[in-house]
Amino acid sequence: DAGVIQSPRHEVTEMGQEVTLRCKPISGHDYLFWYRQTMMRGLELLIYFNNNVPIDDSGMPEDRFSAKMPNASFSTLKIQPSEPRDSAVYFCASSPYWDRGRDTQYFGPGTRLTVL
Amino acid sequence: GDSVTQMEGPVTLSEEAFLTINCTYTATGYPSLFWYVQYPGEGLQLLLKATKADDKGSNKGFEATYRKETTSFHLEKGSVQVSDSAVYFCALSRGAQKLVFGQGTRLTINP
Numbered sequence: 196d197a198g199v200i201q202s203p204r205h206e207v208t209e210m211g212q213e214v215t216l217r218c219k220p221i222s223g224h225d226y227l228f229w230y231r232q233t234m235m236r237g238l239e240l241l242i243y244f245n246n247n248v249p250i251d252d253s254g255m256p257e258d259r260f261s262a263k264m265p266n267a268s269f270s271t272l273k274i275q276p277s278e279p280r281d282s283a284v285y286f287c288a289s290s291p292y293w294d295r296g297r298d299t300q301y302f303g304p305g306t307r308l309t310v311l
Numbered sequence: 312g313d314s315v316t317q318m319e320g321p322v323t324l325s326e327e328a329f330l331t332i333n334c335t336y337t338a339t340g341y342p343s344l345f346w347y348v349q350y351p352g353e354g355l356q357l358l359l360k361a362t363k364a365d366d367k368g369s370n371k372g373f374e375a376t377y378r379k380e381t382t383s384f385h386l387e388k389g390s391v392q393v394s395d396s397a398v399y400f401c402a403l404s405r406g407a408q409k410l411v412f413g414q415g416t417r418l419t420i421n422p
């Protein structure tokens with residue numbers, strides 16, 4: 196399996212522009228997660244989906260952020276408009292199912308976003 | 312709420328030294344505990360895990376034991392290598408697939 200795929204790997208944009216990050220989870224995985232990593236705040240869970248349905252978006256920082264999962268093999272995280280404080284590494288992760296001892300998440304390589 | 316606290320980094324050791332990275336947690340019930348590792352420029356990878364008290368997780372020479380009485384899950388390795396240089400994250404999960412991460416500990420091994 197190719198693992199979790201994210202694109203782009205690097206994104207540089209200017210303040211006010213729309214940014215779309217993409218994720219392809221591992222085939223057959225029921226859960227998909229979006230995380231943000233910064234030096235100041237560490238790893239933060241933004242939102243996660245189960246079977247394409249958003250379950251918990253309490254970590255989404257504000258209305259400028261939105262996430263969708265139109266099908267089992269694709270998800271997007273959109274920031275509109277972007278701000279310099281959104282600069283971070285964004286990770287997507289997927290997981291096959293929840294069962295005690297099996298709730299392992301598989302992370303993609305991340306997208307490094309820089310907002311100028 | 313649930314939280315994970317790791318020892319402050321960065322940690323710098325010489326090759327073949329003994330490694331301990333401390334991790335303590337706060338959570339109700341019986342969480343699963345994890346150590347993830349992040350190599351430069353990559354995403355996180357699961358290193359080891361334990362799902363109940365007194366379980367020991369192990370992988371690649373690393374070990375950690377789930378200690379409920381001290382709410383700890385310290386990571387240890389008897390002899391580190393340069394290739395172990397990375398950032399290590401302790402994490403917990405109480406189900407529903409939500410992981411709570413510690414702040415990460417950067418480890419550098421010098422030859």
